[in-house]
Amino acid sequence: MIKRSKAPDFERMAREAGYRVIGIEQLRSNRWLLTLSDGDGRTILVLAQARSLISSADVQDLWELVRLRNPAIGILLALDGSFSPGAHQTCAELRDRRLHLCTSLPPAAVPAIEESSVRSVLASSR
Numbered sequence: 001m002i003k004r005s006k007a008p009d010f011e012r013m014a015r016e017a018g019y020r021v022i023g024i025e026q027l028r029s030n031r032w033l034l035t036l037s038d039g040d041g042r043t044i045l046v047l048a049q050a051r052s053l054i055s056s057a058d059v060q061d062l063w064e065l066v067r068l069r070n071p072a073i074g075i076l077l078a079l080d081g082s083f084s085p086g087a088h089q090t091c092a093e094l095r096d097r098r099l100h101l102c103t104s105l106p107p108a109a110v111p112a113i114e115e116s117s118v119r120s121v122l123a124s125s126r
Contacts, residue, residue, distance in 0.1 A: 045071040059090040
């Protein structure tokens with residue numbers, strides 16, 4: 001297990017990736033649940049684990065949270081660790097496209113630009 005003197009700075013991590021933090025819950029000494037919002041206003045659940053090896057049980061835990069809370073995306077985030085082959089296999093077997101295994105927080109979706117805004121920009125450039 002990875003020893004940390006304090007919890008990771010999830011607020012900064014989320015902001016730098018383009019998310020808005022809705023909530024942060026510490027579930028265990030090495031596990032946190034982040035509820036984030038991306039640029040389109042979609043809810044993103046992040047189950048962050050501070051362990052060297054993330055297992056299939058962790059993937060199943062994320063899947064249960066995603067089924068219960070119904071976010072747009074569920075991310076299992078390995079903080080300074082990696083995923084076991086069983087974790088990858090479990091994720092594939094669950095066949096839920098909302099589940100993602102990540103070793104860093106991916107960038108948030110950029111809000112969709114309305115078509116009328118794009119047309120006016122194109123028209124003014126002519």
